[in-house]
Amino acid sequence: MQTLSTAVETKYAQLQAALREMGRVVIGFSGGVDSTLLLRVAIDTLGTEQVLAIIGDSESYPTRELAEAKKLAEEMGARYQVVKSKELEDERYAANPSNRCYYCKSDLFSRLVAIGKEQGFTAVLDGNNADDVGDWRPGQKAARELGVRSPLMEIGMTKAEVRELSRELGLRTWDKPAFACLSSRIPYGSTITREKLTAVEQAEDFLRDLGFAQVRVRHHGEVARIEVASQDITRLLDESLRARVVTRLRELGFKYVALDLQGYRMGSMNEVL
Numbered sequence: 707m708q709t710l711s712t713a714v715e716t717k718y719a720q721l722q723a724a725l726r727e728m729g730r731v732v733i734g735f736s737g738g739v740d741s742t743l744l745l746r747v748a749i750d751t752l753g754t755e756q757v758l759a760i761i762g763d764s765e766s767y768p769t770r771e772l773a774e775a776k777k778l779a780e781e782m783g784a785r786y787q788v789v790k791s792k793e794l795e796d797e798r799y800a801a802n803p804s805n806r807c808y809y810c811k812s813d814l815f816s817r818l819v820a821i822g823k824e825q826g827f828t829a830v831l832d833g834n835n836a837d838d839v840g841d842w843r844p845g846q847k848a849a850r851e852l853g854v855r856s857p858l859m860e861i862g863m864t865k866a867e868v869r870e871l872s873r874e875l876g877l878r879t880w881d882k883p884a885f886a887c888l889s890s891r892i893p894y895g896s897t898i899t900r901e902k903l904t905a906v907e908q909a910e911d912f913l914r915d916l917g918f919a920q921v922r923v924r925h926h927g928e929v930a931r932i933e934v935a936s937q938d939i940t941r942l943l944d945e946s947l948r949a950r951v952v953t954r955l956r957e958l959g960f961k962y963v964a965l966d967l968q969g970y971r972m973g974s975m976n977e978v979l
Contacts, residue, residue: 714870718747720861725751728829728855732822734814735759735786736767737775739865740833740858742879743872746782748831758827759784762814764791765900766887768907778879789817794898804844804894810887811845815852830854837865883920892925905958912954916947920970923955930960936969 710718725731725748733748735741748757761775772788779786791814793799799809818830832849834856849856858868872880889898891906902925909923909930918938924931932951934942942948942965955963 710870710874711867714863714867714874717861717863717867718871721747721857721863722751724857724861728831728857730756730827730829732758732760732818732825732827732830734818734830734832734854735761735775735779735784736833736885737761737771737778737879738833738885739872739879739882740835740868742778742833742877743868743875744831744833744858745779745784746872746875746877749782749784754783754785757784758821758825759786760818760821761786761788762791762817763788764810764887765794765903766810766889766898767791768888768910770911771885787821789814789821791817794900800898802889802892802894802896802898805847806844806889806894806898808844808848810889811848812852815848815854818854819852832856834859835865835868836862891922896925896927901959905960909955909958909960913951916951918942922970924966928961929964930955930958930962931964931966933966933968933970939965939967939969 729752731748731752733741733745735745745757745759759779761772761779763772776786776788791810793810793813796809796813799806815830815832822830830853832854834843834846834849835858838846838856838859846856863871869880888903888906892898892902906923906925910921913921913923913932913934918934920935920938922933924933932942942951952963
């Protein structure tokens with residue numbers, strides 16, 4: 707830990723202490739930067755048998771991300787379980803209100819809590835970090851109602867600090883781009899369907915295969931609004947590449963393909979709230 711800042715080293719020790727106090731933990735695991743760090747530290751601190759990672763498999767969770775989460779768990783030697791989520795069957799969720807995430811997390815966390823009780827675990831955890839405080843995250847309300855804890859948030863560890871510690875621990879997710887469920891690509895009030903989610907997933911897969919690491923395809927009915935990192939906007943405007951993107955997205959059912967000149971920014975759909 708020679709390269710860690712004093713602040714991160716202190717928070718790392720606090721995280722380990724908090725986990726020891728919890729004893730046996732279930733972790734909602736997505737394979738993202740935060741939950742991967744939490745899982746790794748939990749295993750290192752408590753031992754493999756005291757930790758269970760649960761991966762939610764749903765229509766709004768890309769197939770690539772599901773496969774990656776399983777691979778990461780296996781690389782860390784973690785015990786994990788995949789739970790099938792069926793949020794689209796909940797009309798409240800499918801209607802896509804601004805608190806959509808509340809219904810999704812209520813369903814998922816209820817399953818995690820039930821599994822934890824059944825198998826003798828003492829705490830259920832998620833990967834929210836200190837930067838998530840104050841952000842529009844209705845899922846946090848569901849977590850609080852069900853007693854789910856967020857140890858990274860509790861010790862005040864920010865996203866940048868999560869990345870710093872992840873890099874020190876040799877986690878390949880340390881610089882993984884931020885990710886949110888596919889439903890976040892659909893404007894509030896516009897019904898979420900499997901067809902829309904599939905179109906978004908395939909469009910984003912195509913763009914990632916072209917080398918765009920940070921990308922969102924926002925689904926506005928007949929219009930696909932593409933967000934890429936600001937430094938990638940010029941590349942996407944290359945004539946031959948642009949033509950390939952337009953052709954592929956039209957094949958996926960979009961009539962119009964637009965590039966957002968503001969570039970990628972987290973939670974752009976929340977700008978209307």
